[in-house]
Amino acid sequence: MARLRERRLIGELVVSAGFLALSLLVFEQIVVVFAPEGAASGGALQNAALYPGLLAGALAALTLVQIGKTLTARRAPKIEPDQDNGRVAPEDAEWIRAFICTAAFVCYLIALPPIGYQLATPVLMFILYRSLGETSLFKVAFFAIATSLAASFVFERLLDVILPVGRFGIGY
Amino acid sequence: MMTGAFIAGAGLFFTPMTVLMTALGCLLGIVIGVLPGLGPLMGIILLTPLAFHLPPVEAMGLLIAVYVGGSCGGAISAILVRIPGTPLAAATLLDGHPMHLKGKSREAVGLAISASAMGGLIGGLFLVFLAPLLAAVALRFGPPEYFALTLLGLISIAVVSGEETTKGLMAGLMGLLVATVGADPFSSTYRFTFGYNPLLGGFNIVAIVVGLFALSEMFIQITSGHLTEKPQVPWVKTSFDSIGAALSRWVNLLRSSLIGTFFGILPGAGGVISAFTSYAVARANSKHPELFGTGVEDGVIASEAANNACCGGAMIPTLALAIPGDASTAVLMGALILLGFFPGPDLFSKHADVVGGIFLAYIAANVFLLVLGILLTPFFVSVIKIRKSYLIPIVLLLSCIGTYAIQGSAFDLWVMLGFGVVGYILRRFDYPLAPIVIGAVLGPICESSLRRSLILSGNNVDIFFNRPISAAILIIDIALILWIALPRGLKSTIRGRAIGLMKLAPEKGGPD
């Protein structure tokens, strides 16, 4: 439990650092991109940097307050059990499963423009159903194709949305 | 004048086809709203080509019903799977989903539908009886007033953030910053695009909302196990008792509807902000503000009554001034033009029958929403009986297509994924996500009103204080900020005294 709390504290600081980095990025852009274009000074019409600069300043200040709060908290942050299953952290197997799903989705997004919706989607659905624990191969393959086709029917035929057709130009 | 329009419109509206089209539109709207990504705006855009081939009032009946149904449908997915089907439902999630977790799924959905329909009808009353008058009020709101109002919306961040005010404000600022990405409308500078052209148009709000809520929820579900278990959800029966439940909280219902109508009348303000503001006001006026966020009925009523009342409100400037109240009514207006009618004062005088028909269609759409929505509630609730191993991939697929459909952009899917990762990390560290949505929606209005005001005044900030409405709203803003900044102990003392005073003078105290 103590280790979990320590990890949580570090996590809090990392997230705060992320917010701080975001505000620093805004200032960096103002200096490097806006200023040479003449968009970091002048009246409200020309000054594109004023408003984001104000926001980034406020964000940086609030982040510092939050870091202060995290460090000076008398107790380490409390760890609350998950409302669904009463555990405090996922198990390793679940992390792996989440990783596989995310990786499959990233591959899908990369593959979508070149190979198109009709080819990429059944594969994604198959991998997702399988990695989320469905075992029957035939059933999973059937549902993977059925859900992709059903979604394509509703969106392409009924709602006239053009889904990615890919290099092969497969689509309605 | 309105009675005449109604009688003339009745002839156009009360044909079997028009009534049928309105019912169909409402049904389609609810489904489109439920689907993550697609909302009333996309629903209207996608169905306009169909409306093309229909007579004017039939076509407008269909599209207006999609608008009404779509503005409510998102609440259903927000309540049942913690995924707002549309950004409009992001505030409904705050209490709707906890209600579902307490086993009150049917009640929550029923309440959301009843509050939406009744809110919509109250907005409709203003539309029908006061449209020209209220349109004149909308004209009084220029850039300085809008800026003051956006501050009011931003203050609601502090309210929806609960105990984590600092984190909520940080998230809100992040939302505001996210909204600055893309071409600056004033100086034409490309801001934060890093030479990458897909960023020119900025981040799409739908991709942000779907990513933050839907994708982060999927990550959390996947890492919590029990994926292949069949959820034990008893079959719920259709019941109209939620109408009574909504009516019994009539003060909140009425107040939220008024807030919604008001934001609707102001072009550009929109349903998302009306829902959050109304939620914040309901919480501030509640005897038990600490219970908000744990599944209280008033939270659901506040946001749903407001975002549907906003529809009626938004149609006021659209029809009376030809200035669209929001993005959805802009497309409705486009459809009306496509059908050969230009909105504006002329429409009221020359085509009173069409105006009357549109009014009737709007009212009928809300009635259909109430009846169809409640009849379909058991069906929607039964969706969560699907095993998560099937439900999660299907929701992911629908989220992808819904987001892609907005502008046919694969980049938007990456945005969705990116915000999914951000949403997951922020949720694990107790950062509220709603403020990011508020920030991203209000950001562009806030910045352009600020800068436009300054351009109008020649870079003189006096413009915010010289104009009575703007000055009044700013004073309210400052008072609210001070109130939020007050230490908790002092607040309860003041509240206690105030209640004591009200008891001394009961004739002045209202209910609730």
Add this chain to the structure above:
Amino acid sequence: MLRGFSKIVAASALALGGAGLLAGPAIAQSSFPTRRIEVIYPWTPGTPTYAVSQIIANAMGNNLGVNMPVVAKTGASGVNAFDQALAQPADGYSVIDGYVAPLVISPLFKKANWNCGDFVPLYSATSNAFAVVSRADEKRWTDFPSFIKYLKAHPGKTRYTASAQLSLPHMVMAKVLKTVGAVARNVPYNDLADGTKDLRSGLLDWMVVNPGIYRANKKEFRVLAVLSGLKEVSKIYDGAKRAQDYGVDIGLHSLAPMGWDWWLVKKGTPAPVVAKLRAAMGKALAEPAVHNKILQIGFVPTSYKPDQYSKVCTSVRQQLQAAMGAITWETNELKKYH
């Protein structure tokens, strides 16, 4: 583990095969079009221009036998839409609703790096002329000459909008102001409807409108001058006089001071495909129902033929290049009065 993997591969192949089988006939057909054609529209949906594009796309799709959904891709004054269109293959399945702003003006301001030659024209679609208007009850001036006189007497004092900064109406208006030597403060509005609201409430003194905004608010406006040299354009503004009728030469001719769109495809699109699209669009524009619907919305079908594209585009580009200086002039002049 390995067995599980091979199962996945086998099933993926099955899935691919299944989808391929269904899509087979689509690939086999070689005659264009075998599927729907996307019309890429560069502005927010819901405006009168969107309605016009839908009318043309609908008629054109009927001629081709496929649907032609109009997809709005907004952002960066149309540059975003053009960028996305150019990322598509040159196969004729993405038609660009090519408005003058992203096609000509953005490259002029170095916000984009294409030119007219990167696109193959189908037909020109419509044009819309701008007009200077003030409130109907305006007392400070009665007509265009007294308006100019007032502006000159009160340099930098009146506030106007001509849509977004660096937009075509803004360039045209700056050119007019430079020509007559009057200075006014430009307040950019992305959405002219918002500007109309602020004109009506008195925050703005006058504005530049398009036919759509004019049609919707006729009674609220007094048209001071139509900003086009073409005579027939006056009709759209109910017979209002053109600037040149008052002896003011705005220095921009034919299509240059007007908004227009030319439907385009990417360079490299096969000639037979272009020919089919052209034929379908030409036929659609010639249909009286389409023609009348467009006119009713306040737009003028231009019906320039494909062989005139290059000449029109180059001429407009040259004229607008000359007009760019007017915006710099306006910015510098305004500094004198603040």
